[in-house]
Amino acid sequence: MSRRRREDFAILRSGPVIADPGARRSIAIMSWVARFTVPLTACCVSAVALVGAWIAPAPANADDSGFMKYLNSHGYTARYAGDEPISEPSVRALGHMICENLRVGRSVAVQAPNYPAWPQFTLIAEAAQHELCPGL
Structure with missing residues (x-):
């Protein structure tokens, strides 16, 4: 080298x-x-x-069972406008959809006309606000 x-x-x-x-x-x-x-x-x-x-406080979690208990304790009938039964998963899905719409700024009053087949929409929205998205 x-x-x-x-x-x-x-x-x-x-x-x-x-x-x-x-x-x-x-x-x-x-x-x-x-x-x-x-x-x-x-x-x-x-x-x-x-x-x-x-x-830091723990964020509120969506509680499907609390949502259904709230509905049942407030006179929910689980029937569409044509008197057909509504399945529990459909009601829960609607509750979560209501919360998503609230998150993007759509009030319950704005959402209600889009669900004419749900006669108890306002009750479902109230239950969703109390149990699924309490911070909104």
């Missing part, structure tokens, strides 16, 4: 070339600071996240 190639190899093996001899000391100090602050920062971020999760 030629002398020039050995020097190149030695430079690659020894790490970065530093023109200023005092710079090596500043890199060593920076490494010490980084080794100290990175775990400290990670610990603080974890602590803040834990405290935030503990303090």
